[in-house]
Amino acid sequence: MNMELTAIVGVLSALFGMLFTYLAFLKNRDKDVQQSAAESAVISTKLDAINNGVENIRVDMKVEQKARMDLSERVTRVEESSKQAHKRIDELGEKVYEN
DSSP states (O other), X not given: OHXXXXXHHHHHHHHHHHHHHHXXXXXXXXXXXXXXXXXXXXXXXXXXXXXHHHHHHHHHHHHHHHHHHHHHHHHHHHHHHHHHHHHHHHHHHHHHHHO
C-alpha cells in the first residue's frame, strides 16, 4: 500500500507539474505577444516621424530650389543690364575722346 501511495503521489505531482508548466507557458506567451505588439507600435511611430521629417525636407528643398532659380534669373538679368551699361559707357567714352 505504501508503494502504491508513493506511486500515486508521484504521478499526481508530475501531472500538476505539467499543468503548472503549461499555464506558465500560456502566461508568458501572451506577455511576449503584448511586448512584441508594443515594440511594433513604437517602431511604427518612429517610422511615421521619420517619414514626416523626410516630407518636410522635400518641401523645404523645393522651396529652396525655387528661390535659387529665381535668384539665378535675377543675376542673369543684372549681368545683361551691366553688359548693356558697359557698352553705353564705352560709346560715351569714345564720343568724349573724339571731341
